[in-house]
Amino acid sequence: MATADRAESVPHHGTVSRDVFTTRLGVITATLGSAVGLGNIWKFPYLAGANGGAAFIIVYLLCTLVVGLPVMITEHVIGRTARGDAIASLKKLAPGKSWWLIGASGILASFLIMAFYTEVAAWVFAYIVKAIQGAVLSTDPAVTEAAFAELVTSPVQSLVWQWIVLAFIAFIIALGVSKGIERMTKRLMPALFAILIIVVIRSVTLPGAAQGLEFLLKPDFSKVTGATVLTALGLSFFKLSVGMGTMITYGSYFLDDQDIPATATRVMLSDVLVSALAGLAVFPAVFAFGFQPESGPSLLFITIPAVFSSMPFGQIFMILFFVLTAIAATGAMLSLFEVPVAYLAGTLNWDRKKATVAVLIGLAVVGSTAALSNSLLADVVFPGIGTFFDLWDYLTSNILLPVGGLFLCLFAGWVLKWDKLKTWLTNNGNLDNQGIIRAFYLVVKYVTPPLVLIILLSGLNLF
Ligand code: PFF
Numbered sequence: 290m291a292t293a294d295r296a297e298s299v300p301h302h303g304t305v306s307r308d309v310f311t312t313r314l315g316v317i318t319a320t321l322g323s324a325v326g327l328g329n330i331w332k333f334p335y336l337a338g339a340n341g342g343a344a345f346i347i348v349y350l351l352c353t354l355v356v357g358l359p360v361m362i363t364e365h366v367i368g369r370t371a372r373g374d375a376i377a378s379l380k381k382l383a384p385g386k387s388w389w390l391i392g393a394s395g396i397l398a399s400f401l402i403m404a405f406y407t408e409v410a411a412w413v414f415a416y417i418v419k420a421i422q423g424a425v426l427s428t429d430p431a432v433t434e435a436a437f438a439e440l441v442t443s444p445v446q447s448l449v450w451q452w453i454v455l456a457f458i459a460f461i462i463a464l465g466v467s468k469g470i471e472r473m474t475k476r477l478m479p480a481l482f483a484i485l486i487i488v489v490i491r492s493v494t495l496p497g498a499a500q501g502l503e504f505l506l507k508p509d510f511s512k513v514t515g516a517t518v519l520t521a522l523g524l525s526f527f528k529l530s531v532g533m534g535t536m537i538t539y540g541s542y543f544l545d546d547q548d549i550p551a552t553a554t555r556v557m558l559s560d561v562l563v564s565a566l567a568g569l570a571v572f573p574a575v576f577a578f579g580f581q582p583e584s585g586p587s588l589l590f591i592t593i594p595a596v597f598s599s600m601p602f603g604q605i606f607m608i609l610f611f612v613l614t615a616i617a618a619t620g621a622m623l624s625l626f627e628v629p630v631a632y633l634a635g636t637l638n639w640d641r642k643k644a645t646v647a648v649l650i651g652l653a654v655v656g657s658t659a660a661l662s663n664s665l666l667a668d669v670v671f672p673g674i675g676t677f678f679d680l681w682d683y684l685t686s687n688i689l690l691p692v693g694g695l696f697l698c699l700f701a702g703w704v705l706k707w708d709k710l711k712t713w714l715t716n717n718g719n720l721d722n723q724g725i726i727r728a729f730y731l732v733v734k735y736v737t738p739p740l741v742l743i744i745l746l747s748g749l750n751l752f
Contacts, residue, residue, distance in 0.1 A: 307372060308466040308641075309542040315471035316543050316552060322474035322620025323530045323539065324560040325481070327409055330614050333528065334568030335584030336520060338504045341512035346565065348513055349521040353557055356740055357525030359733040360694045361536050361553045362714070363701040368540025369549065370713050374631035375534030378541060383704060391696045392632075395534025398689035399628035401681045402533065403652050405659040406625065407458075408678065410618040411450035412590060413611055415440055420607040425594040430580070433598075437590040441663040451660045452653060458622045459649040462630055463642050466542050470623050477616045484613040485563065488570040491606055492577075501573030504582060505565075523686070523744050528564075529557060532690035532697070535624045538631045546716055550725050563617075570610070574600065589614070626652075687748030695741040702734030 310316045337345045371378035375392035383389070419425045425436050440446055461469045492498060526532050543549070575582055575592060578599040583592050597607035626648060633644035658666060662678035670676060674683045701710065707730055712718070714726045746752035 307541075308468075310471050310539075310544065311467050312471075313544060313547060315467070315475055316539075316547055317555060318474040318478040319470050319542075319620075319624070320536070320539055320552065320556045321559050322470075322478055323535055323624030324528060324556055324621075325478075325563050325617050326530075326621030327406070327413075327614070327618050328524070328528050328621075329560065329564040329617060330567045330571075331585050331589050332524065333564035334505060334571060335582060335588060336524065337564070337568060338572060338582055339512075339584075340517045340520070341509040342504065342506050343508035344510045344513050345517065345521065346561065347508070348518060349524065350561065352518065352521040353525040353529070353561075355732055355736050356522050356694075356744075357529040357531060358553055358557050359701075359729055359737045360526070360531040360697055360741075361529050361557070362550055362729055363697050363733060364531055364534070364536030365540035365543060365549045365553060366710065366713050367697075367701075368537040369543045369545075369547070372541050374541065374635040375537045375628055376632055377636045378537050379700075383700070388696070388700055388704070391693055391700065392534050392537065394689055394693050395532070395537070396629050396632055398533035398685045398693060399535060399625045400648075400652070400655065401689070402685045403622065403625045404656045405678050405681045406618070406622060407451050407454050407652065407656050408447065408659045408662075409586070410454045410615070410622060411447065411660070412437075412440060412586070413614045413618055414454055415446065415450045416590065416594075417608065417611045417615060420594070420604065420611050423604060425607070426598045426604055428578075428595050428598045430591055430595045433594040434587075434591045436594075437586070440590075444661055444664040447660040447664065448657060451656055454622070455649055455652055455656065458619065458626050459645050461619075461623060462626050462648075463645040465641065466627075470627065473623070474620050477620060481563070481613055481616045484609050484616075485566045485570060488606055488610055488613065489566055491600070492570050492572075492574040495574055495577040495600065497577035498573035501571075501576035501582075502569070504576060505568040505572045519744065519747050522740060523691075523748065526690045526694060526744070527686055528560060530621065530624055532692075532694035533625075533685070534628050534693070538628050539624060541631070546719070548716070548720055548722070549714055550722055550729060571596075688745070691741050691745035691748060695738055695745065698733050698737045698741065702730065702738070 310319060367378050367382060371381040373381055375395045376389045379389040379392045416425065425433055427433055461473050493502065530536060571593065572582055574596045578596055580592050580596055593610065594607060597603040597610065600606065629648045630644045633639045633647060634641045658677035659681060662676035666677055671680050674680050710730055711726055715722060743752060
């Protein structure tokens, strides 16, 4: 690792110092920290189970190779080359053109994702405390459901927990890129793997675990339909945190000699591994105690407490499980929070602490609409979408992320062109990865854009 270490700040444009990631490991833990999130725990495993087990995992890997991964590489190379925030990077690479609007849409998207993501994270943090207190220790899903309803319908609890989460993330962000994000994720990611493995061992060694293993892993290609492929394509966006400038922003902190395609591929594979392990931590136990597999909030906050309450020393495993989920959500939120902060501190030249406080206040205001979606604002319903919480989710997942991804690919494939990309992705010819880059270029130019267009149209119910 010695060669990868370097000074904490590199000179930027000759005058201003930019805080960046200082080690290769830090680049990986921060980027993987962004990809790994709630999606690995409540989305991916259930989708895999319901859509053909290992068959879905294979389909997802293929979809990621042609959609999520090329967009991630594109974002990293844009950020690393331009060394700016989401808007500044695009302005620098395409001066006088409108491509910076992708960055603007990205900043908006990360802000809006934070608005609802922090509320789910708020419930997770609240559940660590509830698990410690034994407040959700019941094998009866009706009881755990009532406990969850009590939390989400309380405006005070929803808001306070969201503020706690926001303040925690803002505190790390204010410490800086290397001393905050990098240092934190370097500690958190190994902890995440360690806890995950402990819970997996507990879950798969329970009597009756086999059924859960079968649900998650037994390949059943008959369940793979067009809709499954579409789900996997869309999932690869949210999962890999692409389409909203997060990876441009993180890319701008990468080392000059970082091998971008290799880094992105490692992150993508590790992320799938975390999803598979999360499935192994949950579903064998779910089946062993005769519960129904679910996804989303009902899996996390209703079924899982009941499942863990059913096993010996279940409270300890429940605490570990929610700590693990909180860690996953933290890495994702750090990357989302960093996008607007990087813009305010970069393009607008604000002091980083001031930028952090401004974003914190903005998120507390907009986020409160999501926090109150089950209580004071429950009656505000957007036709065909749902509450504010659903609105932010819909706008980002169905519109902003695919639009951002589509234009990023068009930018990489049709504006930047092969010669530049080759120079940047081989680190000025220092890496022997031309074959991989060639494949990436062809995919990003011809294959990814139509596929992203299909995701976009299907998200808008037009396909
Ligand atoms: N990748 C995260 C997850 O799977 O939960 C979610 C996410 C994080 C999306 C960061 C977007 C982002 F910028």
